Amino acid sequence: MPTLEVRDLRVRFGRTEALRGVTLDLPTGVTGLTGANGAGKSTLIRTLATLQRPGAGRLIWDGQDVTRRPGPLRRVLGYVPQEGGAYPHLTPTEFLQYMGAAKRLNARAVDAQIPALLDAVNLGGHAHRPVGTFSGGMARRVLIAQALLGDPRLLILDEPSVGLDAGERLRFQTLIREHARRAAVLLVTHIREDLDATADRLLTLEGGVIVRPGQPHLAAAPDRTPLVGLEIARA
Ligand SMILES: Nc1ncnc2c1ncn2[C@@H]1O[C@H](COP(=O)(O)OP(=O)(O)OP(=O)(O)O)[C@@H](O)[C@H]1O
Ligand SMILES: [Mg+2]
Known part of the structure; x- marks a missing residue:
């Protein structure tokens, strides 16, 4: 590897x-x-x-x-910056599509990956709500999800993981460990x-x-x- x-x-x-x-x-x-x-x-x-x-x-x-x-x-490359966030008027689905295009990933592959990525950060139930209405921890999880687009x-x-609550922190740790088997x-x-x-x-x-x-x-x-x-x- x-x-x-x-x-x-x-x-x-x-x-x-x-x-x-x-x-x-x-x-x-x-x-x-x-x-x-x-x-x-x-x-x-x-x-x-x-x-x-x-x-x-x-x-x-x-x-x-x-x-x-x-x-x-x-x-x-997948990257989560210390500062910054998703565009507030976009939903997480739209933001991930946008990031997928910026990374020049195949649009169909991105669309197929988005539901699993949003589930992985426990935002599956908020896929179509503008990110500007999210809490701080939720917005952070959108950034974690976009970093995993294209299986980097x-x-x-x-x-x-700044601002993640105990349950989300555990989920994040599991996600990172899982991804680190192949990255x-x-x-x-x-x-x-x-x-x-x-x-x-x-x-x-x-x-x-x-x-x-x-x-x-x-x-x-x-x-x-x-x-x-x-x-x-x-x-
Ligand atoms: N764009 C910049 N222009 C000028 N100085 C900078 C710039 N970015 C970083 N520095 C300086 O470089 C040094 C390292 O900063 P850096 O942001 O890499 O630290 P860090 O370890 O990430 O700190 P933190 O834990 O606060 O995030 C600091 O002295 C900082 O002031
Ligand atoms: Mg820093």
């Missing part, structure tokens, strides 16, 4: 070095990513989603360098129980570099050697 290899990725915003040489592998399964506010998690996620161009470094998908030509990566081999999730999943979250329930391995970003999980806070030193993912035992 394909792996995303991230090599020495660097992103700078003016004087801020948001990513200072990130190296990691995303194989099949769930990779959990934690780190303090401002550590660079969303910057990393946006770069992997090919929305942010890296200043340096490489992205390799399935053995192919996609840094400059992101097409093959975009075709296999690479799923990157930036704090996807590389990167899950950014501050929610420990989501990591415990889903993550096969855990990474921590600190000051724009990957550090060991569980390490006490250290001032980010420019010469710190970035570490590649540590495996954590699954219960």
Whole structure:
């Protein structure tokens, strides 16, 4: 199964070095990513989603360098951004159709997939109601559903479960675990129980570099050697 290899990725915003040489592998399964506010998690996620161009470094998908030509990566990508939502006047069905078209998926295949996806996030009963009338947790679940359109081999999730109640959180965890049997999943979250329930391995970003999980806070030193993912035992 394909792996995303991230090599020495660097992103700078003016004087801020948001990513200072990130190296990691995303194989099949769930990779959990934690780190303090401002550590660079969303910057990393946006770069992997090919929305942010890296200043340096490489992205390799399935053995192919996609840094400059992101097409093959975009075709296999599902993405939940930290911010943003569906257009309020659209129903979830219409929004998923719209996203399917944006992803250039086959319209019939999308229509066939939508009911199962909405059921998977427990919105089957709200398929034809404008998203603008949804609660915060319901709107978040629409975004989770759109990320799964086309059965993506690479799923990157930036704090996807914020605002989900206990029952919906459990459903989300099950959905992610199920999907991760056939996809590389990167899950950014501050929610420990989501990591415990889903993550096969855990990474921590600190000051724009990957550090060991569980390490006490250290001032980010420019010469710190970035570490590649540590495996954590699954219960
Ligand atoms: N578009 C931008 N322009 C300027 N600076 C930015 C931009 N995006 C991020 N940064 C800076 O890059 C650093 C990393 O931000 P990022 O959003 O990646 O953090 P994060 O780990 O996702 O934090 P959080 O847990 O709060 O979501 C921060 O110092 C932030 O201020
Ligand atoms: Mg963020």
